Amino acid sequence: xxxxxxxxxxxxxxxxxxxxxYYGSTLAVRDVNINIPYNQVxxxxxxxxxxxxxVLRCLNRMxxxxxxxxxxxxxxxxxxxxxxxxxxxxxxxxxxxxxxxxPNPFPKSIYENIAFGARINGYQGDMDELVEDSLRxxxxxDEVKDQLKxxxxxxxxxxxxxxxxxxxxxxxxxxxxxxxxxSALDPISTLRVEELINQLKDQYTIVIVTHNMQQAxxxxxxxAFFNAEATEQGGKQGFLVECDTTKTIFNNPREKSTQEYVxxxxx
Amino acid sequence: xxxPNQVLQGDSCQPNAYKFSPALPSRYKTDGIFKxxxxxxxxxxxxxxVVLLADVANDGISRINWNFLTSFxxxxxxxxxxLSALVGTIWVMALVALFSFPIGVGAGIFxxxxxxxxxxxxxxxxxxxxxxxxxxxxxxxxxxxxFVRWLFPITGGRTILSGALTLTLLILPIxxxxxxxxxxxxxxxxxxxxxxxxxTRWQVVREIIFPQALPGILTGVILALSxxxxxxxxxITIGALTFIAFLPPLSLQGLRTTFSVLPxxxxxxxxxxxxxxxLLAAGGxxxxxxxxxxxxxxxxxxxNRFQQNR
Ligand SMILES: Nc1ncnc2c1ncn2[C@@H]1O[C@H](COP(=O)(O)OP(=O)(O)OP(=O)(O)O)[C@@H](O)[C@H]1O
Ligand SMILES: [Mg+2]
Numbered sequence: 001x002x003x004x005x006x007x008x009x010x011x012x013x014x015x016x017x018x019x020x021x022y023y024g025s026t027l028a029v030r031d032v033n034i035n036i037p038y039n040q041v042x043x044x045x046x047x048x049x050x051x052x053x054x055v056l057r058c059l060n061r062m063x064x065x066x067x068x069x070x071x072x073x074x075x076x077x078x079x080x081x082x083x084x085x086x087x088x089x090x091x092x093x094x095x096x097x098x099x100x101x102x103p104n105p106f107p108k109s110i111y112e113n114i115a116f117g118a119r120i121n122g123y124q125g126d127m128d129e130l131v132e133d134s135l136r137x138x139x140x141x142d143e144v145k146d147q148l149k150x151x152x153x154x155x156x157x158x159x160x161x162x163x164x165x166x167x168x169x170x171x172x173x174x175x176x177x178x179x180x181x182x183s184a185l186d187p188i189s190t191l192r193v194e195e196l197i198n199q200l201k202d203q204y205t206i207v208i209v210t211h212n213m214q215q216a217x218x219x220x221x222x223x224a225f226f227n228a229e230a231t232e233q234g235g236k237q238g239f240l241v242e243c244d245t246t247k248t249i250f251n252n253p254r255e256k257s258t259q260e261y262v263x264x265x266x267x
Numbered sequence: 268x269x270x271p272n273q274v275l276q277g278d279s280c281q282p283n284a285y286k287f288s289p290a291l292p293s294r295y296k297t298d299g300i301f302k303x304x305x306x307x308x309x310x311x312x313x314x315x316x317v318v319l320l321a322d323v324a325n326d327g328i329s330r331i332n333w334n335f336l337t338s339f340x341x342x343x344x345x346x347x348x349x350l351s352a353l354v355g356t357i358w359v360m361a362l363v364a365l366f367s368f369p370i371g372v373g374a375g376i377f378x379x380x381x382x383x384x385x386x387x388x389x390x391x392x393x394x395x396x397x398x399x400x401x402x403x404x405x406x407x408x409x410x411x412x413x414f415v416r417w418l419f420p421i422t423g424g425r426t427i428l429s430g431a432l433t434l435t436l437l438i439l440p441i442x443x444x445x446x447x448x449x450x451x452x453x454x455x456x457x458x459x460x461x462x463x464x465x466x467t468r469w470q471v472v473r474e475i476i477f478p479q480a481l482p483g484i485l486t487g488v489i490l491a492l493s494x495x496x497x498x499x500x501x502x503i504t505i506g507a508l509t510f511i512a513f514l515p516p517l518s519l520q521g522l523r524t525t526f527s528v529l530p531x532x533x534x535x536x537x538x539x540x541x542x543x544x545x546l547l548a549a550g551g552x553x554x555x556x557x558x559x560x561x562x563x564x565x566x567x568x569x570x571n572r573f574q575q576n577r
Contacts, residue, residue, distance in 0.1 A: 067384050094465030104456040117464035
């Protein structure tokens with residue numbers, strides 16, 4: 001099933017094998033097998049509560065911060081099991097960056113928002129250059145270049161989100177995880193972020209969770225469809241339905257439920 | 268329309284609109300009642316305070332003069348002053364601030380950020396909440412045994428150091444609880460943002476969470492210190508004196524001298540039969556209040572400065 005559901009041409013950056021995630025004793029997501037290919041955009045889609053965010057948080061071990069969360073199975077990053085004892089979560093998170101659903105800039109200046117991550121990770125180069133470069137890549141430089149001392153909180157929601165993307169880029173990560181990065185944004189800012197993703201994929205591997213089918217089809221090369229089913233205990237359990245190129249998922253998916261979901265007749 | 272108070276008619280075309288009964292007048296009346304009750308609460312508490320202050324000021328203001336501030340206590344009321352008690356209070360409070368800030372804030376950060384939700388933390392949490400409610404005289408008894416007797420070689424017995432350590436114990440629970448509350452009020456999305464950038468826990472706390480929580484922590488610390496400055500019972504228990512006719516030397520040796528503090532001096536004067544001493548006590552209370560106001564003023568100033576820096 002692993003090789004069937006994951007049609008990857010290039011070498012995968014991240015591989016999930018038989019991944020199960022528990023919150024306490026409830027199995028929230030089961031049996032996820034996905035290969036995330038190098039410098040491509042992978043979209044996670046599926047109805048609310050099916051575990052997209054949960055799986056995403058496994059990829060940079062942000063689940064470590066939720067005391068009740070427990071991960072079973074294997075997640076490898078460039079072939080190394082990230083849950084093995086010789087992988088350091090702090091080091092991993094520098095390489096696998098994350099952008100959250102709600103913009104969450106630090107209550108510091110715009111400059112400090114970018115410089116913070118670099119500084120704590122021992123960046124040796126020219127800080128001004130890094131800040132400008134990151135803001136440029138995140139397509140927000142022109143809007144903020146004259147007010148770098150201003151608080152990051154004083155920006156609009158869309159600008160804040162691009163600042164958060166710039167903050168993630170500044171660490172020169174390998175992979176960027178985005179959990180519904182556009183859900184709080186207006187259509188124009190959304191398009192901006194999508195353009196940005198298209199530019200970034202030359203250099204970064206991107207995983208994006210989205211509820212917007214058009215967005216998934218516009219920005220992603222591969223799409224993983226998750227679904228949830230009711231359990232006997234009355235809860236919900238998420239699972240991976242299929243993962244393939246975005247073209248296949250949207251045009252002739254293997255499963256009927258995928259077909260229904262992407263055409264909007266479901267969920 | 269069922270409600271006679273309807274002002275806007277626009278929704279009458281909605282089929283279910285009649286199921287809403289806005290009852291605006293009675294809702295506004297409830298508003299008004301609660302506003303009045305809140306006002307009454309403010310007025311009552313302020314009146315009591317003002318009457319108390321006016322009474323004290325009336326009695327004591329005539330006693331406030333340079334001599335009063337710079338003389339040692341004496342058996343003759345006219346010559347008596349509170350220099351030693353004032354200096355004692357300043358020494359003790361400076362030490363209490365010095366000890367309680369790092370220990371209390373450190374413990375609060377540890378409990379809230381490093382071991383939150385563990386079994387150990389739950390036990391400690393319950394105990395700290397209880398400790399905050401223990402009567403201060405119990406702390407006095409503890410201080411007497413631990414600091415005055417067991418640690419005699421270090422503290423030198425009934426000294427400034429023993430007093431400061433006892434008061435530190437007394438206010439630690441308050442500072443720890445205030446610190447934890449302030450940390451808890453910092454949105455967890457900021458923590459996640461920090462961790463997602465590859466920050467260690469200490470870096471997240473030091474660079475992001477702590478600066479956000481600092482104004483709240485400072486408020487808690489100052490409230491706790493304000494409690495300590497007025498405490499009498501624990502200091503009497505550990506044996507602070509009332510007649511001190513010397514000042515501690517400004518050195519480490521100063522920590523190991525016997526001492527008095529303002530509330531004890533006031534207590535002593537109040538418990539004497541002669542009316543002149545009662546006036547002295549009122550004067551002492553005014554001095555104590557001014558110190559409190561100064562402390563709170565500094566706290567508000569600090570807090571505003573830190574808030575601007577964000
Ligand atoms: N911190 C948590 N503690 C306990 N259960 C959780 C936690 N986070 C998520 N869950 C549960 O795990 C399941 C999957 O949640 P998750 O947030 O991953 O869904 P999602 O696919 O991202 O949904 P959405 O599209 O609404 O964001 C849900 O049933 C949810 O109740
Ligand atoms: Mg989610």
